[in-house]
Amino acid sequence: MIKQDAAGVRSFPEMNIVVDLAITGGGLSGVCAAITAARQGLKVVLVQDRPVLGGNASSEVRLWILGATSHMGNNNRWAREGGVVDEILVENTYRNPEGNPVIFDMILLDKVSQEPNITLLLNTAVYQVEKKDPSTISALHAYCSQNQTTYILKAPLFLDASGDGVVGFLAGAAFRMGAEKKEEFGELFAPSAEYGELLGHSLYFYSKDAGKPVTFTPPAFALGDITKVPRYRSFNAREYGCKLWWIEYGGRLDTVHDTETIKWELWKVVYGVWHHIKNSGEFPEAANLTLEWVGMIPGKRESRRFEGEYMMVQQDVVEQRVHADAVAFGGWSVDLHPADGVFSEKPGCNQWHSKGIYQIPYRCLYSRNITNLLLGGRIISASHVAYGSTRVMATSAHVTQAAAMAAVICREQNILPAEIIGKGYTNALQQRLLQFGQYIPGLRFAAPADLARQATVSASSELVLKEFPGKAILKPLEVSVAQMVPLQAGKVPVMAFHAEASAHTTLDVELRISGKSGNHTPDVTLARLSLALQPGRNCLQLPFDAQLEEAAYAFVTFFKNPDVQLHYTDKRVTGLLSVFNTVNKAVSNYGKQTPPEDIGMEAFEFWCPQRRPEGHNLDFKVSDGLPVFSAANVINGLERPVSQPNAWVADWQDTQPALTLTWPAAKAIRTIELFFDTDYDHPMESVLMTHPETAMPFCVRDFKVKDDAGNIIAERKGNYQAFNRIELDKPVNTEKLVIEVAHPSAEVPAAICAVRCYA
Template sequence: MIREQATDKRPLKTVRHDADLLVVGGGLSGVCCAITAARAGTTVILVQDRPVLGGNSSSEVRLWVLGATSHMGNNNRWAREGGVIDELLLENLYRNPEGNPLIFDTILLEKVVLEPNIKLLLNTAVYEVEKADAETISGLKAFCSQNSTSYELVAPLFCDASGDGIVGFQAGAAFRMGAESREEFGEKFAPTAEYGELLGHSLYFYTKDTGRPVRFVPPAYALDDITKIPRYKRFNAQEYGCQLWWIEYGGRLDTVHDTETIKWELWKVVYGVWHHIKNSGLFPEAETMTLEWVGQIPGKRESRRFEGDYMLTQQDIVEQRTHSDAVAFGGWSIDLHPADGIFSEKPGCNQWHSKGLYQIPYRCLYSRNIRNLFLAGRIISASHVAFGSSRVMATGAHVAQAVGMAASVCSREGLIPRDLTDPTRITTVQQELLKTGHHIPGLYLNDKNDLARQATLTASSEFVLTELPPNGPLQPLTYSSAQMLPLPAGPIPQMTAFATIDQPTTLTVELRRSSKSFNHTPDVTMETLTIPLLKGEQDVVLLFNSQLNESGYVFVMFMKNEHVQLQYSQLRVTGVLSVFNKINPAVSNYGKQEPTDDIGVDTFEFWCPERRPAGQNIALRIQSGIQLFSPANVINGVQRPTNQPNGWVAATDDANPTLTLSWLSPQRISRVELRFDTDFDHPLETVIMIHPETVSPFCVPEYIVCNDRQKRIFHQTDNHQTSNTIRFEQPITTSHLTIHLKKNGMGQADFVPASLMEVRCY
């Protein structure tokens, strides 16, 4: 029993926590920052003001996680973000291909609580910043309403990943809110009044079919006239959750302090929409449906953006400018929304894509005037226009991983964020990130401590692309289709396609490449063939006279022709892909990007893959074959296809694919790092989208590692991750290390030769 006498006043219970890094905000950005730093040896306090992690991706909001892959609707190939965010998405694929947001909650919580260096505080809101001087934060005060406890949180380094920038705001960090003028940065897409100051909030609902009639009586506050929404005819009984992302409001209000007002307006809309669907008589299929869930907090898109030593702009994105301090990348379109949101006459978004990925410099990731404050997530240093791309969750998480690693380096060496702009120090950050599977376009891992680089590599076989065999479906050329092929510099090999023609016709075949070897936008036509075809089945010989000046991908493009059917192949290979000139309205892809005004973006065509189980390669026979899949690729410093496949691929008939590392003298090895192909072209949306598999068909699900006596020293089953780390309890001494890859029968995986992207040994 507890009994206390009456008193004038009682203080709250107060607990103090100290750490090397204090991360505020438990969305995907805060989670990935905290995990990255913790795994690098930094003690972290992660403070989240909600009961779950994930922010807009959590079960409280239910927005799918997307980034540079953009629903596979742009020309960014193999662009899914790497590192921790990749690990989370692959785990969700494995456990939750149906896209249940509650399961994603559990995955995020599990990953955080399994890190011994992270102290997690849920339901805890930071409300006060303490400072040692004008430029230095010394601590934070926070309160948890669930345990009625106040916290004093102390650290030398702070990361604001809170979305609204609560730490940066109270600390006095320079920030912006709203759109810059066109003149400030010369951004031609600087918004007009319609696409004005801020992007609004969204709030979603889920439905369920009960199998019997269900009536709906709307609450008094529901919107009574659905025609107040100009796009009200777009509502239907099938779409739910973030498929209705355009239920948006608040762009003309203060998206920080007016959030509750915005939420109430969104509730009015949501219940008004459901009243319309249930009771208008226009949707008889909704008779047995009920509301299963309505969001209680809105998902925020934009509020404050803080100023760093560099501000990302439209030109950085469109021109794909390079930065010596690049630590992350983006690739989502410049995606701005009308300020009036759902009540606007304008389209719900205005998306403009670049031709490829763009680098994000480290100088955008810390405050220019608060010396120990990192920035992560949507609040990084970017103009309103550039923010339209960098704001999406997978990009924010990828950026936050760079912050976590930078904070670890600062903590280890007693530095502040700006110190890392020194060329030697930023190289350290970049290399440490690359070691974790974090991709930075244009950079290569060069680890002098990696014993694999000193080894001789031999393999049981090596794939040579002589043929994508014609054993797949026959598909009509109702839209233009292309096969992407990696080629070395030199002449284009002769190829043969296989077609069925229903009447005499002429087929146009174009050979294209990208104007930048690291892009995958086919914007340079090298050669055009016009080939007369007779009725019936026939081989189509492709004789090109062109040459490639540098290695990269070419596109063998079969232009649409209703009289031609192309033969496809069941064989899928790492770094080999078919693409199609179709449309994807979800990301404003209508086959070609053609701005009608000079808004500083490029005109180009979209050539995008189809999702599995579709998207087979076009059957081709290739004279002399393509030899770009050698074992040497596993130590070339790139862990995914870029301008080349960058992986070792075994021959299709190799029953026991093995890769052996040999040294002249025995080596003492404590750790082995492996990277597998988990198809970085697949976006892995976390909700709504149902994925056709739980493991990428390119991924090797089982492998065995043996020493120089062919003794098994490690055996992995049920692998579904890109990154695998093998730690030996006691270091092993061996002059050979042999990795046996096992490809079990996995449906589509039966037609995928085994591959390995990277091996490192320490």
């Protein structure tokens, strides 16, 4: 037993933790940063003030994770973020395709607990900062309410991914809150005072069918008059969770210090909404529904933004400006909300997309006046308008992985964050990120240590796509569709498609490309054809009179015609997609973006894929074939489609696909890195939405790696991740590596996106 005599004053036990990097905030950004740094050898403490990890993505809030893919509702193809955040999304899709938020909590805890270099402190809030001098943090003080323990966290580097910027605020880092006037940065989309300067919080609820009638008596604080919500007629008995993202409030208040007040107002609305659904008599289908869960904390959108050496602005997003120190990318729309939220007469959001993804520079990821403070998550250096795009979780996590890798280089070189640029380590940071799958637009992996780049690469076969095997699938041309075809520079080859017509009609076809290399917005028309169709089957020869100046995806575009059915195929291939000129209201996609002339946004059409099991490729033929899937692609420094597929793809008829790397003399190889295709176009929303597969259909599941003597040095079965890192117990001396892979299915040929080898 424990027995203590009376005492005047007692204090809680105190524990000192000394690490290389202290990360505050256990949302998705902090988790990805901690794993990134820990795997590179840093000792990390991850401090989270909640009982679970994930922040807005956790079971406490239940917002789905999104980023540049934007629900597949924009023109950002193959734009899912890379690195650890991608690993987590792929893992969740494999283990949790139903989108259970509790399972997602488990996956995050599992990932962090597997890293021996991470010390995780849950239920622990940072409340004080110690400083060595006015510009240097020396320690953090934190308190855990569950074990009544105070922690002193000491480190040479600190990363604030806390959402509200608690460390930056306490340390005296320069920050902003609210919207800049349009004159400061020339941002034409800067909001007016009437619209409001801050995005509010949201709070969600879940319902379920109890199998019998359920009554509901609302609490006294519930909103009694639902008509105070201008869009109350939008509520229904089917939608719940973050599909009701527009239950938002607080943009006129202090979104840090008034959070509890905001939460109570949101509770009033949520219970008032449920009272309306259950008791108004307008929703008889809700008779058996019960309120299963209501959020206890709101999901925060905006509070403090901290100033770095550079501040991203609207033009960086819309113009896709190039930065020499780019370390990440974004692609969500510039998404601003009225400050009055759910009580506003205005639409719940005001979303305007750019034509493609944009770079995010490293200079936004560290404080301009606190020398050892890195910035992560939604608090990075961006104006209110640019923040409207950078704030979403997958983008925030991608950015914070870069900040964590910067910390790794700082520790290795004994420098401060700003000195990465000043002392010439920018390229080293970029290459380190690229190595582990952190795609940075415009850059390629080209590390001298990669022995694969010195090899001659060959394969058992290379798909030269002339036509798709198997029977065609007929689908009506109810909406305009385009087949994205990867073409090389030069004369556009003649392509053949097939159509079934129910009457004499004319089919309009265009050949389009993107006006900007690496984009996938088909905004430039190179050629047009009007084809006369006869009733029945028609073979459509498309002799486009056009030249491509560089390799690019061409969009063979068929405009809707109710008298026509086109031939599709059930075969899917890495780097091939069909896209449709359809509507996706969830991301303000109405087929065409037509902004007001005075807000600095561009007008263009949306051409987006359909989710599987739909989204079949159009069945087409090219007499000379498309030679774009060569073995050499695996060492070109790209592991995802951009302007070409950037992958080796085996022929369908190859019964034993294999890729071979050969050196003129034996190499001592200890580490092998393989990238497979986990479909970077699939957004993989983490909760609420379900997914048609667990493992992506393009991903190689089974592979073997052999040396020049035929010995198996590595083998995996049931793989579903893009990035596979093989660490051998001891180096193998070999003149050759043979990577044998199995086709994922009869419909999808095997593909490898990248191979890297190190001594």
